[in-house]
Amino acid sequence: MAKQRVKFTFPQELIKEPIIWQLSRDFQLVTNIRRADVTEDRGWVVLELEGEMEEIERGVQWVVERGVRVDPVAGDIVEG
Amino acid sequence: MSFAKNLRCRECGRVYPLDPMHVCEFCFGPLEVVYDYQALRRSLTRERIERGPLSMWRYADLLPCPAETVVDIGTGYTPLLRAAHLGRLLGLERLYVKNDCQNPTWSFKDRVVSVAVTKAREFEFGTLACASTGNLANSVAAHAARAGMDAFVFIPADLEQGKIVGSAVYGPTLVAVDGSYDEVNRLCSELSDKYPWAFVNINVRPYYAEGSKTLAYEVCEQLGWQAPDHCLVPLASGSLYTKIYKGLKELAWLGLVEWRGTRMSGAQATGCSPIVEAWERQSFNIKPQRPNTIAKSLAIGNPADGYYALKAMAQSGGYGVAVSDDEVVEGIKLLAETEGIFAETAGGVVVAALKRLVEQGQLGSQELVVAFITGAGLKTQEAVASRLQPSLAIQPSIGSFEEALSERAGALPATRK
Numbered sequence: 001m002a003k004q005r006v007k008f009t010f011p012q013e014l015i016k017e018p019i020i021w022q023l024s025r026d027f028q029l030v031t032n033i034r035r036a037d038v039t040e041d042r043g044w045v046v047l048e049l050e051g052e053m054e055e056i057e058r059g060v061q062w063v064v065e066r067g068v069r070v071d072p073v074a075g076d077i078v079e080g
Numbered sequence: 081m082s083f084a085k086n087l088r089c090r091e092c093g094r095v096y097p098l099d100p101m102h103v104c105e106f107c108f109g110p111l112e113v114v115y116d117y118q119a120l121r122r123s124l125t126r127e128r129i130e131r132g133p134l135s136m137w138r139y140a141d142l143l144p145c146p147a148e149t150v151v152d153i154g155t156g157y158t159p160l161l162r163a164a165h166l167g168r169l170l171g172l173e174r175l176y177v178k179n180d181c182q183n184p185t186w187s188f189k190d191r192v193v194s195v196a197v198t199k200a201r202e203f204e205f206g207t208l209a210c211a212s213t214g215n216l217a218n219s220v221a222a223h224a225a226r227a228g229m230d231a232f233v234f235i236p237a238d239l240e241q242g243k244i245v246g247s248a249v250y251g252p253t254l255v256a257v258d259g260s261y262d263e264v265n266r267l268c269s270e271l272s273d274k275y276p277w278a279f280v281n282i283n284v285r286p287y288y289a290e291g292s293k294t295l296a297y298e299v300c301e302q303l304g305w306q307a308p309d310h311c312l313v314p315l316a317s318g319s320l321y322t323k324i325y326k327g328l329k330e331l332a333w334l335g336l337v338e339w340r341g342t343r344m345s346g347a348q349a350t351g352c353s354p355i356v357e358a359w360e361r362q363s364f365n366i367k368p369q370r371p372n373t374i375a376k377s378l379a380i381g382n383p384a385d386g387y388y389a390l391k392a393m394a395q396s397g398g399y400g401v402a403v404s405d406d407e408v409v410e411g412i413k414l415l416a417e418t419e420g421i422f423a424e425t426a427g428g429v430v431v432a433a434l435k436r437l438v439e440q441g442q443l444g445s446q447e448l449v450v451a452f453i454t455g456a457g458l459k460t461q462e463a464v465a466s467r468l469q470p471s472l473a474i475q476p477s478i479g480s481f482e483e484a485l486s487e488r489a490g491a492l493p494a495t496r497k
Contacts, residue, residue, distance in 0.1 A: 080376055
């Protein structure tokens, strides 16, 4: 089993959607929320995904296709 | 000796030993080095610092590694210049420029990398790594050579030739990745999980970031042990900015300077300004952006320390300023023409932002202002090349020279008597 720590950033129109619940329902993934900040116009959630690496990749791809930005918890690491 | 005590989570405050780790195991918040300030206060004096080497390592007591083990290529103690001409032009009577172009690989990144590589060697890593479009790549490659370590430097496949040379010459394994910025980001994050390498700005990031504090120490010492009224710093990840502020506060806590409530202002290019955009909304919530600016050294769309930079900006009473690419080019030229310093695009951002702050009445003419110029212009010549052509084109004769000169200037200069 693999683990990946990620940050989901939700645009306003997706804040009320139960995306993390759908992710764990439709993919063989354990979602473990560690930190979050959700306001009425936007929100972010830092969580750990646990499952087979291929399943994590499929799940993350599905989240991205829904319109959620997915980043490593460390933020952008390509520096100038 | 080092007075570093432990790592502490910036979010939940949990404490960890000084290991190669960068996020809290509990909340995944970023970790920061904490020092034994009581012991530092007892032993660190201005005189002790002044007896140290003329490099950033004169402040080793305030860094997380002992001075005896450092990997140093001659970084730091760069000039702090009184910018009288630029200041007069802008209406600032006490303007200084911290010229960090003069580091060994011509940018401030040597400060952070020197600390990261020193810690990486202490942790017995054999390989250094980073993902970069320029300055960081140059510095990691150079320090790896100095330390006798292997290096993997990941760069976008479409990077300009000039930037490739500045890293390749030091002999790292230079990996050109054919993918978008986001894809390179994701790849390197996954590589850092898989390989036992010291990724300088990932798993040794808490140590790496501390190197930036030396800019604050140097400025204060060079000003005769006083803090500036106002600092203007370029913003990319926000780390440099927050660490300069931390450095100022540390010197005040230790009684080495008097605290004068230095205001911290930060500058970005509008084509990638997630921190300034949040500041303008009066929010601490960063909206990630897709970078589109010539200021590539600042082009971080999802800045790791953006939130902490916003907090420091609010706490210190500073301002966030975003300037256009045209203003960046004008800023580069203005600094070169008035002070003889050829800065890269980040320097252009700072000078353009300085001008804006004066125009908006946010900088007082009597304030002691320090503008941080963090990288040299020869690295980003393409930003200004199209606007800089020879003033005159002549045949090799005095007649041709004088004809061209009088056409341009209207009159010839005085000749010898």
